[in-house]
Amino acid sequence: MRSEEAPLGRAPNEARRPSTIYDVATAAGVSHQTVSRFLKGYEGIRPETRARVVRALEALDYRPNLTARSLKSGRSHRIAAFTHEASEVGPSRIAEGASAAAREAGYVLDLVFVDMSSPRAIEESLALLSRQAFAGVLAVASSDTMLSALAEVDFGVPVQLETEAENQSSFSETAITALVEHLAALGHRRLLHMAGPPSWSAARGRQHAYETATARWGIEDSGVLHGDWSAGSGYRAIAELGELPSATGVVAANDQMALGAMLALKERGLRIPDDVSVVGVDDIPEAAYFDPPLTTVRNDFDGTGRMAVRRLIARIEHAEPPTQTPIGAQVVVRRSCATPPPIP
Incomplete structure (x- = not known):
């Protein structure tokens, strides 16, 4: 059997021939049935075997002949x-x-x-x-x-x-609940929610989770503003308010709206997080580079x-459906949150 450390590839005289699953199996040191099961998404393959198959597929530039x-x-x-x-x-x-x-x-x-x-x-x-x-x-x-x-x-x-209503309702619930709990642990007692569009099930699920979590923690709800998931809508929702609510924290339904809200809050003279904390959902790649970096919940x-x-x-293929692991909520704590200022 081929060792795991052996170099992968084909002989020079095979350079022009498209790879087959038999080539991949030989390169990975496994059976062609194992390669076939991997390509069909079968989950019961040992991690070390799966890694060898992936390496072989990449080294041989395998492309299934779909035609x-x-x-x-x-x-x-x-x-x-x-x-x-x-x-x-x-x-x-x-x-x-x-x-x-x-x-x-x-x-x-x-x-x-x-x-x-x-x-x-x-x-x-x-x-x-x-x-x-x-x-x-x-x-x-x-x-x-x-x-x-x-x-x-x-x-x-x-x-x-x-x-999200069918398969990620647990994510909305756990994500928003975890954010509210994080702010509550810091001492926040007045929060504002930046929600997504009401016609989206994800927005409704996250708003419901926010209302449930704030009620559970005895936190005063300072209102709900609606955006369309974009940074621009988050900015406008805050910028166009006649008077800012006295909330010490903003729970945005996604990171992009949180980004817009942060800029609008700063333009209105508030410091983040000294005067108001802001959190989001999704942990988009840019979230770590907001000013300040955003506390958020990672979405897989x-x-x-x-x-x-x-x-x-x-x-x-009339096969058994794969087992789905429940989606958890991982809060990524960054510098957009702090202990709230005293409420007058």
């Missing part, structure tokens, strides 16, 4: 992923994880980004998808408009619907996308 597979099996190996416009951090990163998992399982993921504010754009995209030969459809949907449109379409193939977007595709492929 041959489709002709042999009589079915497509394309998956359509229907989601929000790419400017939204969460959906785009979920799509990245979904694409990687599909590729590892021998499928191609076709991404379709749409404007959630345009019912016509949603309907046109759905009509286009319904005419294509896909093995399945993954829909990452959080807006009521998108969910309503999806309910009217029969794709004729398995559909995996991913919404990549894992969410990968799990969604694995669940869909299990339905396509």
Whole structure:
């Protein structure tokens, strides 16, 4: 058997021949059945074996012959992923994880980004998808408009619907609860919530979690402001207030709105965190470089996308669905929070 440290690759006379799973199996020192199970997303492979297979796939630049597979099996190996416009951090990163998992399982993921504010754009995209030969459809949907449109379409193939209301409600609850508890432990007793658009299930879930957590801790709710998940909307929500509430902390439903709110608060003469603390949700890569760096809750977007595709492929292939680990909340504490100033 090939040792794990042995160099991976093919002989010079094989340089032009596309790699097969047998080449990958030989390079990784495993059976071709193990490689096949890995490509189908099977979870019961030992970590060290999985690592050898990944190294072999990368070294040999393995690309599944989807055309041959489709002709042999009589079915497509394309998956359509229907989601929000790419400017939204969460959906785009979920799509990245979904694409990687599909590729590892021998499928191609076709991404379709749409404007959630345009019912016509949603309907046109759905009509286009319904005419294509896909093995399945993954829909990452959080807006009521998108969910309503999806309910009217029969794709004729398995559909995996991913919404925070269905699969991430526990994340909203644990994330917002953890943030409120963190602020309460610092001594905050008056908080303001920066919520997402009411037509999104994720926004409603996070607002509900905020209201439940503040009531549980006996914290005064200084109100709810609504944005559209963008930094600009967070900025405007604070900048356009006639009078700032006396809250000592702002709980934003995502990091981008927190960023906008922080700038507006500073322009109105408040220091962060000396006068007011700000927290967000998602831990986007830029959160550590806000001024000051943002306390937030890490969201496993990549894992969410990968799990969604694995669940869909299990339905396509009539296999047992993978086990989903409950989503926890990891608070990343940075310098945007502090003990609140005395309330007059």
